[in-house]
Amino acid sequence: MVFDEEAIEILEGKNFAYLATSMADGSPHVAPVWIDRSGDTILINTVPGRLKQKNVTRDPRVTISITQQKNPYRHLFIKGRVIEQTKDGALDHINRLSRKYLGKDYPWNDRNRIIIKIAPESAKILD
Amino acid sequence: MVFDEEAIEILEGKNFAYLATSMADGSPHVAPVWIDRSGDTILINTVPGRLKQKNVTRDPRVTISITQQKNPYRHLFIKGRVIEQTKDGALDHINRLSRKYLGKDYPWNDRNRIIIKIAPESAKILD
Numbered sequence: 001m002v003f004d005e006e007a008i009e010i011l012e013g014k015n016f017a018y019l020a021t022s023m024a025d026g027s028p029h030v031a032p033v034w035i036d037r038s039g040d041t042i043l044i045n046t047v048p049g050r051l052k053q054k055n056v057t058r059d060p061r062v063t064i065s066i067t068q069q070k071n072p073y074r075h076l077f078i079k080g081r082v083i084e085q086t087k088d089g090a091l092d093h094i095n096r097l098s099r100k101y102l103g104k105d106y107p108w109n110d111r112n113r114i115i116i117k118i119a120p121e122s123a124k125i126l127d
Numbered sequence: 128m129v130f131d132e133e134a135i136e137i138l139e140g141k142n143f144a145y146l147a148t149s150m151a152d153g154s155p156h157v158a159p160v161w162i163d164r165s166g167d168t169i170l171i172n173t174v175p176g177r178l179k180q181k182n183v184t185r186d187p188r189v190t191i192s193i194t195q196q197k198n199p200y201r202h203l204f205i206k207g208r209v210i211e212q213t214k215d216g217a218l219d220h221i222n223r224l225s226r227k228y229l230g231k232d233y234p235w236n237d238r239n240r241i242i243i244k245i246a247p248e249s250a251k252i253l254d
Contacts, residue, residue: 016199018145018192020157027188028155030147032202061154065145072143075159 002040002120010068010076010125011037014101019044020063021055029055034097035066042080042118045094047110056082062118074127080120090115129167129247137195137203137252138164141228146171147190148182156182161224162193169207169245172221174237183209189245201254207247217242 003011017035020028031052033044042064046053056062060082068074090113098106130138144162147155158179160171169191173180183189187209195201217240225233 016194018147018157018159020145020147020155022149022153022155026149026153026186027206028147028149028157028190030145030155030157030190030192031204032145032192032194059153063155063157065157065159067143067159077158079154 002123003037004123004125006125007076007123008037010066010074011035011042013068013070015066015069017044018065019052020065021052022059022061023051023055024058034101035064036097036100040120041083042078042120043093044116044118045090045097045113046116047112048114053085053114053116056116057085064118074125076123077126078118078120078123080118080122082116083119084117085114086117087114129250130164131250131252133252134203134250135164137193137201138162138169140195140197142193142196144171145192146179147192148179149186149188150178150182151185161228162191163224163227167247168210169205169247170220171243171245172217172224172240173243174239175241180212180241180243183243184212191245201252203250204253205245205247205250207245207249209243210246211244212241213244214241 016032019033020030064078066076094106143159146160147157191205193203221233
C-alpha cells in the first residue's frame with residue numbers, strides 16, 4: 001500500500017487536489033481537481049480535450065499536491081503516472097465525486113466524461 | 128495591469144497558491160506556497176535548494192493555481208516566468224507573508240531566505 005492512514009485521511013477528506021502536468025512545450029500546468037481513490041489507484045474525472053487530459057495523453061507523468069482543509073499546513077504530495085483513461089463508470093464516478101465535494105449528485109449535464117486513473121509511485125506527507 | 132479587481136482580491140486574500148514548475152527530467156512538480164504581489168509582479172518566498180527553487184533556476188516557466196477560500200469554485204490561473212531571485216528584503220517579506228497567512232511574524236528561525244519574483248504573462252479567473 002502506497003498510502004498510509006494519514007494519506008488516506010487526506011485523500012478521503014473534502015480536499016481539492018492540484019494536478020500538475022506538462023504542456024507540449026515542456027512548461028508546467030496545474031489545475032484544481034476533485035479526487036478520490038480505489039485502493040492504491042488515484043481517480044480523477046474530466047472531459048476529453050481539457051488541457052490536463054491532453055497533457056497526460058502525451059506525457060503520463062503527474063504530480064499532485066493536496067492540502068488538508070482542517071489543517072492547512074499538512075500536505076500530501078504524490079508523484080505518479082496515468083495508467084488508464086476510460087469512459088466506463090465515469091458518470092457514476094462524477095456523481096460519487098460530486099456527493100463527496102458538493103453533497104449531491106453532479107448538477108451539470110455533462111455526459112462526455114472520463115475517469116483518469118493514476119498509479120502513484122510515491123506519496124509523502126509534508127508538514 | 129495583468130490583474131483585474133477580482134484577481135487582486137484572490138491574490139490579496141489568505142489563499143494558498145499552488146506553484147507548478149518543471150523538474151530536470153521534464154516531469155511536473157507542484158508545491159503549495161504563500162503568495163503576494165507588488166503591482167503586477169508575483170512574489171513568493173523560499174529557501175535556496177528547495178525543489179521549486181532549483182526548478183525555476185533551470186527553467187523559469189511557472190504556472191500558478193489559486194482557489195478562493197470563501198468561494199472554492201473560483202480559481203485564479205496565472206502563467207508566468209521567474210525574472211529574479213533575491214535575498215534583498217527577503218526576511219521582511221517572509222514576515223509580511225506570515226502576518227497575512229498566520230496573523231503574526233514568521234515563527235521559524237530561518238534566515239537563509241530569498242524572494243522569487245514572477246512576471247505574469249496571463250491571469251485568468253476560472254469558475
